[in-house]
Amino acid sequence: EAGVTQSPTHLIKTRGQQATLRCSPISGHTSVYWYQQALGLGLQFLLWYDEGEERNRGNFPPRFSGRQFPNYSSELNVNALELEDSALYLCASSLQGGDVQPQHFGDGTRLSIL
């Protein structure tokens, strides 16, 4: 069974540009979560999508947005990139949203802002 897949593996952008990160969940999983992990810091929750709807959002500015497609894949868009957006962006999926299902992570996209 394929795990969570993310693309691209690495992404290099300059300040002010826009970045799009993609995620395909484990087959059968309907919930997708996005996290940011800056170097040396913990995982910060960004967004949760379930059944195509945004269910919850972390404390990030509106320039962080995303969507979930009918096939449950998801993309994260970051507009007006700033230097501090440099981080590992992790996508996770679970069988369903809510409180009991464990989340399984992809390998991440490392975003570098020059």
Add this chain to the structure above:
Amino acid sequence: QKEVEQNSGPLSVPEGAIASLNCTYSDRGSQSFFWYRQYSGKSPELIMSIYSNGDKEDGRFTAQLNKASQYVSLLIRDSQPSDSATYLCAVNMLRSSYKLIFGSGTRLLVRP
């Protein structure tokens, strides 16, 4: 007070010893608790999930939950150098609308 707290470590144990990793959380209504292992530069890997008070064993790993004390721990028996990693405690918090809140992680070093 942080929502999920872990000692950052490093926790250093000799090969073959028991490593004990601890985590406390602030939301008494939390129902789901997870331990992830993260090697440097890699993504977190789910090790254990626990939902009710008591112990849950899986191979060399035992998760322990005490909801009254708002405390969850992970024991690793017969520690191996390959267990050296950062261990993340994650709590699904009711009052945060089921956001999974991660602790900052404990770095474990297993000495050969």
